[in-house]
Amino acid sequence: MTAMAMSRSLMMALAGMVLVLGLAMLAGDARAQAPNQTDPTLQTAPVDGGVPGGTLGLSSDAEMWRAVRQGVTGTVSIPDQNAALLVQSEGDNWRAIRNGPIKVYGAYALGGIVALLVLFFLIRGRIRIDHGKAGVTITRFNTIERAGHWLLAVSFILLALTGLNLLYGKFILMPVIGKEAFTAVSMAGKYIHNYVAFAFMAGLALTLVMWFVHNLPSRTDIVWLLKGGGVLIKGVHPPAKKFNAGQKMIFWLVILGGFSLSLSGWALLFPFTTTAFADTFAVINSIAGTNLPTDLTPIQEQQYNQLWHNIMSVFMICVIIAHIYIGSVGMEGAFDAMGTGEVDLNWAKEHHSLWVEKVQAKDAARPGGSPQPAE
């Protein structure tokens, strides 16, 4: 091999080595930059349920989160095992429903009933005693009946005002009286609400015992209802016993609605002691074939109770606003029945003719014929 040929081979070998080294370096560099598929912190795409960036994501500890959200009995050493529940996901739904539809539709309902009554007053005016006052009275309710009514009425009104403060006070009262005064008012309201509830339940029981018999449905109710109670047209007075069909409806709404309010309120006063909703759902499922949840956690029971208490209270307040209207400004002579207990005879004849006949017949049959309290 000539010297010339040798140096050409050497040059080519050197160039080859440079090329191989260069390629090797490039390959090494590329390998260094490529994602390491086994290291989750270096992933750029999900692999086997793992999420890029090394966060837990889909591969989080399901068992741990289940325990956090559902609470596992035995994981806390204090008696209240509910403390094992750290995050209650359904609480979000409860809050959204309470602060959303309940507040909004509740306000519509309350505003709506007031608007309807104003409209009714503008169209119909005050329902007058068509024959004018007789100047003679008849005893409509005795002292016990009136005491029972006012126990129920005053307690309900206190519960309604303090309850509405919890729902709307932040928007209506707080801007007017300021945050500190609102706190004091709301705290006092909470105590009033909690204790007056028992007076309400007593009033409810008394009302049921006093007036149950008088509020059983009768045939006269059908005639009364067909004639619209005589409320819509002047001069129309369908016969009625001690209570007419409209009053019977109010009575049963008060008794059943008041009972439901009392039950749900009791569950709120003594949390985690009742299973009324799970039990009710089970009954509904067995009757209607529905699939309502019956395995409610104690806190879900509380949430259902709280929502139901809200819905029922707004409904009952609407009913009672209408009752207060007709028992005061809406009808001439009505308030006396619960004020003094004595009503004008013509009022009584127009609104409760069958009851007047009965009382007068009883009076006539008595020796001396002196007036008797109504039955």
Ligand code: HEM
């Ligand atoms: C300022 C408020 C109230 C006034 C002025 C009022 C007025 C009256 C009057 C005048 C009667 C007798 C009607 C008649 O002689 O036939 C009555 C009955 C009655 N009240 Fe009240 N009331 C008030 C609040 C309440 C409340 C808050 C409740 C229940 C939560 C209630 C429940 C009843 C019931 C169940 C009856 C018997 C059925 C009926 O007449 O509708 N009242 N009320």
